[in-house]
Amino acid sequence: MGNFDRSMSLAGEPPKALNTGQKLAVLMGMTGMGILILQLFNLNLGNTALWLSVAILAIFTGIIWFSQAAYAHKQKGIKNDGVWFKSISSRGVLAWMAGIALTGFYIVLYFYPEYLGLVKDGDNTGLIALFDPLSKGLSGNPASQWFVYGTMYTVAILAFGVKFIWKYRHNKYEQLRTVSVMFFQTAFAFFIPEIMARLNGDLPYYDLKNMWPLNYYNFERYRINGFIDSGSVGMTMLFFGIISIFVISPFLTYKYGKRWYCSWVCGCGGLAETAGDSFRQLSDKSKFAWKVERWVVHSVVVFVTLMTTAVIYSYLGNDTSKYWLTKTVFISGVAFILTAVFAWVMIYKREELAKDAKYGAIGYFTIIVVLIGMHFFSDSGNIFIFKAETLRSTYSFLIGSIFSGVIGTGFYPILGNRVWCRFGCPMAAVLGFQQRMFSKFRITTNGGQCISCGNCSTYCEMGIDVRAYAQKGENIVRSSCVGCGICSAVCPRGVLKLENGPEKGRINSKDVLLGNDVDLMDLVNNK
Amino acid sequence: MDHIVIIGNGISGVTLARHIRKLSDKKITIISAESDYFFSRTALMYVYMGHMKFEHTQPYENWFWKKNRIDLVNGFVEKVETDAKKLVLKDGSSISYDKLVIATGSKPNKFGWPGQDLNGVQGLYSKQDLELLEKNAPNNKVCNRAVIVGGGLIGIEMAEMLRSREIPVTFLVREKSFWNGVLPAGESAMINEHILEHHIDLQLDTNLEKIISDDNGRAKAVVTDKGETIECNVVGLTAGVTPNIDFLKDSGIELGRGVKVNRFLETNVKDVFAIGDCAEQHEGIGSRRPIEAVWYTGRMMGEALAQTLCDKPRKYTPGHWFNSAKFLDVEYQTYGWVFSERSKKDNEQHFHWRHLSEKICITVAFDKDSHQFLGLNTFGIRMRHEIFDQWLTENRDIDHVMTYLRDANFDPEFYKLYEEEIVAKYNADFNKNISPKKKSWKRIFSIA
Numbered sequence: 001m002g003n004f005d006r007s008m009s010l011a012g013e014p015p016k017a018l019n020t021g022q023k024l025a026v027l028m029g030m031t032g033m034g035i036l037i038l039q040l041f042n043l044n045l046g047n048t049a050l051w052l053s054v055a056i057l058a059i060f061t062g063i064i065w066f067s068q069a070a071y072a073h074k075q076k077g078i079k080n081d082g083v084w085f086k087s088i089s090s091r092g093v094l095a096w097m098a099g100i101a102l103t104g105f106y107i108v109l110y111f112y113p114e115y116l117g118l119v120k121d122g123d124n125t126g127l128i129a130l131f132d133p134l135s136k137g138l139s140g141n142p143a144s145q146w147f148v149y150g151t152m153y154t155v156a157i158l159a160f161g162v163k164f165i166w167k168y169r170h171n172k173y174e175q176l177r178t179v180s181v182m183f184f185q186t187a188f189a190f191f192i193p194e195i196m197a198r199l200n201g202d203l204p205y206y207d208l209k210n211m212w213p214l215n216y217y218n219f220e221r222y223r224i225n226g227f228i229d230s231g232s233v234g235m236t237m238l239f240f241g242i243i244s245i246f247v248i249s250p251f252l253t254y255k256y257g258k259r260w261y262c263s264w265v266c267g268c269g270g271l272a273e274t275a276g277d278s279f280r281q282l283s284d285k286s287k288f289a290w291k292v293e294r295w296v297v298h299s300v301v302v303f304v305t306l307m308t309t310a311v312i313y314s315y316l317g318n319d320t321s322k323y324w325l326t327k328t329v330f331i332s333g334v335a336f337i338l339t340a341v342f343a344w345v346m347i348y349k350r351e352e353l354a355k356d357a358k359y360g361a362i363g364y365f366t367i368i369v370v371l372i373g374m375h376f377f378s379d380s381g382n383i384f385i386f387k388a389e390t391l392r393s394t395y396s397f398l399i400g401s402i403f404s405g406v407i408g409t410g411f412y413p414i415l416g417n418r419v420w421c422r423f424g425c426p427m428a429a430v431l432g433f434q435q436r437m438f439s440k441f442r443i444t445t446n447g448g449q450c451i452s453c454g455n456c457s458t459y460c461e462m463g464i465d466v467r468a469y470a471q472k473g474e475n476i477v478r479s480s481c482v483g484c485g486i487c488s489a490v491c492p493r494g495v496l497k498l499e500n501g502p503e504k505g506r507i508n509s510k511d512v513l514l515g516n517d518v519d520l521m522d523l524v525n526n527k
Numbered sequence: 528m529d530h531i532v533i534i535g536n537g538i539s540g541v542t543l544a545r546h547i548r549k550l551s552d553k554k555i556t557i558i559s560a561e562s563d564y565f566f567s568r569t570a571l572m573y574v575y576m577g578h579m580k581f582e583h584t585q586p587y588e589n590w591f592w593k594k595n596r597i598d599l600v601n602g603f604v605e606k607v608e609t610d611a612k613k614l615v616l617k618d619g620s621s622i623s624y625d626k627l628v629i630a631t632g633s634k635p636n637k638f639g640w641p642g643q644d645l646n647g648v649q650g651l652y653s654k655q656d657l658e659l660l661e662k663n664a665p666n667n668k669v670c671n672r673a674v675i676v677g678g679g680l681i682g683i684e685m686a687e688m689l690r691s692r693e694i695p696v697t698f699l700v701r702e703k704s705f706w707n708g709v710l711p712a713g714e715s716a717m718i719n720e721h722i723l724e725h726h727i728d729l730q731l732d733t734n735l736e737k738i739i740s741d742d743n744g745r746a747k748a749v750v751t752d753k754g755e756t757i758e759c760n761v762v763g764l765t766a767g768v769t770p771n772i773d774f775l776k777d778s779g780i781e782l783g784r785g786v787k788v789n790r791f792l793e794t795n796v797k798d799v800f801a802i803g804d805c806a807e808q809h810e811g812i813g814s815r816r817p818i819e820a821v822w823y824t825g826r827m828m829g830e831a832l833a834q835t836l837c838d839k840p841r842k843y844t845p846g847h848w849f850n851s852a853k854f855l856d857v858e859y860q861t862y863g864w865v866f867s868e869r870s871k872k873d874n875e876q877h878f879h880w881r882h883l884s885e886k887i888c889i890t891v892a893f894d895k896d897s898h899q900f901l902g903l904n905t906f907g908i909r910m911r912h913e914i915f916d917q918w919l920t921e922n923r924d925i926d927h928v929m930t931y932l933r934d935a936n937f938d939p940e941f942y943k944l945y946e947e948e949i950v951a952k953y954n955a956d957f958n959k960n961i962s963p964k965k966k967s968w969k970r971i972f973s974i975a
Contacts, residue, residue, distance in 0.1 A: 013666035014693040015577060075724055077856030081691040082577040170856075172941040286588060446937055447912025449851050449860065451822045452538070453570035458583045467586055488939050490578075492853040494860055494909035497937050501968050511549070514912055516827040517844030520834065 015082030021069025029062025039127040040116065049133040056155055063159035067166045076170035078490055080459070088413065089278045095413035103410030110401040113145035138194040150190055153271060157185045160274035167277075173485045173498070177263055181270035184209055189267050203230045206237055209265050211244040213304040214427035216395060221315040250434060256500055257441025258431035259483020266427075268420060271409065272461065273484060276417025280461035280486065283416035289463055293422055293480065294359070297429045300399060302363050304426045306370055307388075307395045309334050313374065314388035331375045335368055349437045399424060418461040422480055432479030440500040441483065442507075443476035445469060448515035450495045456487035470495050473513035477506060530554040531836060532614065532624035534604050538822055539803030540630035541565045542829030543836075544597050550837040555596070556622065558614070560603035562654050564589060568632075569822055571657045572684045576691040581654075607778040609796045626836060629775070629786050629794075629801040630829075633768035633820050636677075640764075642738025647746040648762040651685050660688070663761045667694045672759040674698075674749045676735045677766030678705050680852050683718075685763045686727050687855050697728040697757055699735055699749075701766075711867050711890050713879045714904060718854050721886050725855050738762055768820050770805040783807045785818045790842040792832045800836075802828035812845060814864050821850060847919040848902070849912060857886045862915035863902025865892040875901060878925065878956060880949045882907070889949065893925040900928045908945065909937035914971065926961055929953050933966045 018026070035055035038045070045051045071079060087094040108115050117126025124132055128143050131151060135143035161182040168174035188209045196203055204226040212218045218241050227234035252260040262269045283289075309331070316327045342364045408420025421428050435441060443466070450473070456466035462480045466487045469476045476487075476496075488496040511524040531547060533540040536559035544555050570584040592599050600622070606615040607627065614622045635650025637643045649659050664670035673689050675682050678700030686696045702708060705722060707715040722729045734752040741747040748758045770785035781787040781795040785807030792800050801807075803825035808817040827845055834841040851860045866875060876895040881888035887907030893900050900923050903915060914935040918928060928935075933946045950963045 013668070015691050075856050078578075080573075080576070080578040084580050085577040171939060172943070173939040176941055444937075446909070447916065448823050448826075448849065449912055451569040451851075452567040452586045453573065454567060454579060454583045454586065455570070455573065458579050471586060485939060492858065493851040494858050494937060497909070498940060502972055505972055511546075512830050513823075513826070514916060515823055515846050515849060516830055517842075517846055520831060520841055520844070523834070523839070523841075524830075 012085075016085040019069055022066050025062050025065035025069055027062075028065060029059050032056065032058030032060075032062060036127060036130070039130045042117070042126050048130050052130050052134060055130075056151075060155055060159045064162050067163035070163075071166045071169070079167050080490065083278075083281060089281070091282065091414060099411055099413040102412065103406055106401075106406040106410045109145055109149055110405060116145050116148065118145050135194075138191070139197040141197065153267070154185050154190045156275045157267075157270045158182055160277065161270075164274050164277055168489065171485075171489050174489060177485070178274065180264045181266075181273060184265045185267050185270045200230055200233065202226055203234060203237070206241075207267070208237070208240065210267065211241065211249065211427065212308065213245075213301070213430065214266070214268070214425060215241075216304050216308065216400060216426075217392075219308055219312050220392070221311070224315075245430075249431065250438075253431050253434045254439050257439050257481070257483050257498075258428065258435045259441065259481075259498070261431060262421065262428060262482035263484045268404070268408070268425065269482060272412075272417040272421060276409075276412050276461075279412045279417040281416070281458050282414065283418060283422070283461050283463035285457050285460070285463050285465050287465075290465075293463070296423045297425070298359065298363055300403075300424055301426045301429045302366055303395060303399070305338075305367055307391045309371060310374060310388035311392050327375070331371055335371055338364060338367060345437060399426075416461060416463070418463075418482070421482065422462050428480070428482070432481075435481070436477060436479040440503060440506070441477075442499065442501065443469075443481065443487065444497045444499055444501075445473050445475055446493075446495045446497065448473065448513040449493045450513075451493055453492060455490040455492065456496060459486050459490050461486070466496070473510040475506060475508055528552065528554055529625045529836075530556065530623065531626045531628065532622060533557045533628045533630055534614070535559060535630035535632055535803070535805075536562065536565050536599070537568060537630060537632050537803060537825065538565075539632075539825035539829045540628065542826045543628060543630065543802060543833050544829075545595070546830055546833030547836055548595050548597060550833060550839075553836075554598075556598040556600060556624075558600045558602055558604055558616075558622070560601065560617075563599065563601055564592070566654065568652070571651070571654065572688050575657060575660060575688045604774055607775060607780070607799075609779055609799060612798070625798065627799045628832065628836075629772070629780075629799070629805060630803045630825075631771045631774075631805045632825075633804040634771040635681075635764050636767045636769050637764060638766065640676075640735055640737060642740060642746060643764065645738055645740050645746045645762075646744055647760055648738055648764060650764045650768075651681055651688075652768060660761075664689060664692070664694055666692055670694050670760040672697065672757070673761040673763060674757055674759045675763040675765055676749075677764065678702055678731075679765060679767060680706075681768075682763070682765035683722070683854055685765055686722070687725070689761075689763075690725055690727060694761075695728070697730060697759070698722065699733045699751060700729065700731050701734055703732045705729070705731070707867055708869055709867055710904070711865065711877055711879065713881060714888060714890060714906060715867070717881065717886055717888055717906065718857065721855055721857055768804065770807065770818065772805050783817075790844070791835055791840060792828060792843050800832055802832050812843075813848070815845065815848065823850075847916055849915070854906075857906050858909065859904070859906050860910055861902065861904045862910065862912065863892070863900070863919050865890055865902040865904045878953055880945075880952045882945065882948075887945065891925060891928060898924040898926065900925050903928070910935045911937045911971070926959065929959075929961050930964055931970070933963055934971050936966070 032055045035051060084090045088098065117124050117128040119125060124142055128145060128148055131143035131148045134151065135141060135147045161178050164178050165175050189207045193205050193207055197205065204223040217223065227238040249261065263273055313327055313330060316325060316330055317323060318326055320326055345360065403424040404420045408424060411419055450470040452467055452471045454467050456470060460466050461484060462482060464478050464481060466476055483498055485498050488498055512521045531553050533544060536557045540557055544557055547553055547555055564585050565587060566584040567586060570579060573579045574581050574584065603617040604614050605617050608615065612624055614624065616622065633652060635652050642648065647663050649663065650656055651660065664673060672695045674697045675685050676699045678698065682698065686698050689696050704712065704715040705718045719729060736750045736752050738746050739748045739750065746759065746762050748756050749762060750756050772782060772786055775782060775786065779796060780799055785805050786794055786801035787809060788794055788801050788806045789809060792802055792806060794801055804820040806828065811817045824845060828843050831841050831843040847863055849862045853859065874895050875892050878891045879888065885907065889908065890904045892902045900918055929950050932949065936944065946963045950961055953959060954961055
């Protein structure tokens with residue numbers, strides 16, 4: 001066994017040990033989970049509304065109690081004692097068990113919902129039946145596996161959000177940010193779509209904050225039809241979906257960096273920052289991981305752009321007299337927008353891009369060539385041999401289910417809480433591209449105060465080696481930074497500050513830090 | 528081609544090597560007996576507390592050194608033969624050099640206390656010290672109580688570390704108030720309170736008389752000069768550090784407390800240099816001490832000497848003094864000079880503001896007659912280094928600092944701002960009528 005205690009015991013010595021309050025809280029939360037798990041075996045408990053309430057309340061209260069027991073008696077400040085000693089947060093046995101359980105849950109959720117009790121054309125059974133009363137109360141419809149998932153997801157963000165706020169009770173930025181994700185999850189992802197479904201049954205389920213390309217299915221035929229059929233409300237929502245990505249998001253990202261979305265609004269980010277907070281230190285900081293990240297995430301962007309284009313293309317017509325938006329108009333429009341973005345970056349932002357330019361160029365030309373190929377070598381939306389529908393279902397399977405769910409959340413305890421956001425999310429990549437090129441956001445380094453301790457890098461959930469910049473006195477301007485602010489919070493010397501300032505001088509590079517004599521700084525920095 | 532050999536792989540030696548590599552193709556060898564790769568000494572406490580693993584304290588990945596052609600040797604230098612330009616290592620092997628740089632850092636002070644070499648008595652400086660503490664104080668069953676001797680920065684860090692494992696800690700501090708040789712009274716008093724809040728048994732104005740051994744040569748108690756005997760299993764000696772240069776005794780290199788160097792960081796022997804904690808200036812630069820055991824001065828000496836070794840001779844010329852630390856949960860930064868009551872000169876006057884309930888305060892030092900701004904200590908409010916550096920260079924007066932204090936704020940967004948309160952207190956104390964200006968990006972970034 002060596003020096004390490006790999007036992008699953010919750011005992012052990014402080015700071016690893018749980019105190020009595022924490023143990024009782026775990027018991028309470030697990031009881032709530034137990035009730036849900038029992039439902040999987042179709043145990044008829046009788047009054048479903050009651051048991052659902054008991055289960056959710058037990059889970060919620062258990063988490064809050066745990067937080068209270070963990071933090072309330074301590075001075076406010078950074079609470080990372082024992083993070084690398086605890087089994088759950090240091091890839092120990094508990095972490096693997098949690099990872100396997102979560103992964104299993106996602107596999108069942110996506111591919112075998114019948115095991116959760118989903119019954120087509122009939123009354124639900126098991127776990128899903130337990131959620132029927134709540135679902136009927138909100139939208140009027142029986143629950144689905146997605147309703148169960150959405151409810152638990154919201155409970156997790158709310159309860160662990162309270163924990164996070166408690167943990168960072170000295171830090172106003174962290175508190176506000178967390179209140180924000182809790183609000184957007186509860187209102188936008190949970191209540192509003194359910195209530196809209198009650199008011200207007202034809203409207204597609206729409207979480208308004210969930211924009212394309214994260215919401216990769218937003219422009220599929222059935223949804224477009226749904227929007228159009230729902231009259232002005234539907235058209236407004238469709239319009240909102242389009243300006244979200246083309247107007248609102250670029251504007252906010254310019255002003256505040258991509259954090260406005262990734263760590264203030266987004267649901268994936270919301271779960272990562274709350275339930276996933278205990279795993280942020282597990283992200284891989286190696287240069288190799290960074291390289292993999294850039295290739296993978298940008299490939300997903302190319303993939304989603306092609307897929308969406310192909311899907312929309314496939315249901316548009318050719319006859320200009322019927323509707324102005326024909327296949328030709330659409331494909332030319334997409335090519336035009338891509339060319340415009342590409343040209344703008346190449347002309348004005350070449351320096352920021354540096355050697356990444358050629359990768360960008362490859363990605364861009366791939367898309368353009370495929371688009372043109374699609375238009376001229378096919379007449380039914382095929383891209384050479386692939387059908388648009390095949391492309392869509394492949395994306396939905398590989399990226400939408402496996403990457404974002406099974407790996408993205410299931411592997412929290414092993415790979416860290418932002419695996420999806422970092423390696424997979426096309427939305428994060430698009431926003432990140434803009435953050436790097438065209439934004440006021442940066443993390444400022446405070447002169448020569450850095451002592452290279454590494455807290456910032458360790459606790460960066462996106463795997464950015466923050467210290468590598470801080471110890472050189474360089475600002476951190478990285479496309480992947482979601483602006484969670486934890487690097488700044490854990491810094492013992494007050495070196496890092498997230499801020500929105502003038503673009504000039506945002507990306508700086510210094511060989512000699514402030515503190516050494518001025519001549520030497522001039523000599524080295526202006527060589 | 529010159530072969531530059533650096534003894535010590537801490538921040539000064541490694542900064543030197545990196546900068547030589549940027550400027551030249553010289554052969555570089557770094558020798559260390561402490562660790563295979565460079566790590567951040569300041570982060571050792573976080574390994575014991577479980578915030579980080581040891582590997583996280585290493586700022587560069589292991590491939591970095593080979594890629595940059597910096598040879599790493601794990602060995603202990605026993606002897607320096609300056610005539611033959613040769614080092615003799617403990618294992619008997621030898622290494623020749625063209626230029627030698629001594630960057631061996633410090634070791635904990637021991638002042639001849641009876642029992643100071645017993646088992647269970649240790650300092651906290653090196654990686655080996657950390658490993659020893661893990662053995663001596665793995666938990667509060669093995670270590671029922673620890674006594675820490677010496678009220679400085681390492682002492683309070685060691686107390687924080689042990690408290691993270693809920694080990695009872697008695698903290699013996701010679702001074703009448705924590706670190707009051709450096710901090711003005713108000714700040715020192717605030718930190719006293721904070722230490723007590725963390726359930727550390729702080730014993731001020733108390734010295735160590737002796738450490739008592741059990742039958743196996745382990746420390747079992749300490750006796751203080753107040754006549755009290757405190758039972759304990761671990762004694763932390765944290766009464767400052769001293770240059771780690773014993774191996775140079777017969778080398779012919781001039782030694783004082785440290786390795787004597789001139790402003791070019793040259794020793795009395797040609798082609799031998801010293802940087803970092805172990806270097807001792809013939810005279811302190813400005814108000815700085817001749818030996819500065821500070822992270823960033825080690826780094827700056829490395830930056831300066833790299834220029835000299837690459838044929839662009841540069842003096843080591845540190846700019847305005849600054850530093851930072853963290854006392855448990857309270858962050859501390861200082862820019863310019865703020866002296867304690869014990870050491871301040873007659874012309875130095877202080878303005879002090881402290882929050883009513885939070886552990887937040889600042890002290891601004893200024894010249895009584897000219898009102899020139901001399902320096903600032905800040906606790907619990909982060910401030911911008913660049914801004915203060917400029918104000919010090921421009922010889923601004925304290926009124927200017929008060930007026931534009933908001934520009935210097937470096938706290939995270941949405942934090943409560945205290946400039947209004949601070950300036951109101953300043954106006955009341957000194958019968959002034961200053962109104963603080965709003966933050967200006969233009970002013971801030973014309974500097975940065």
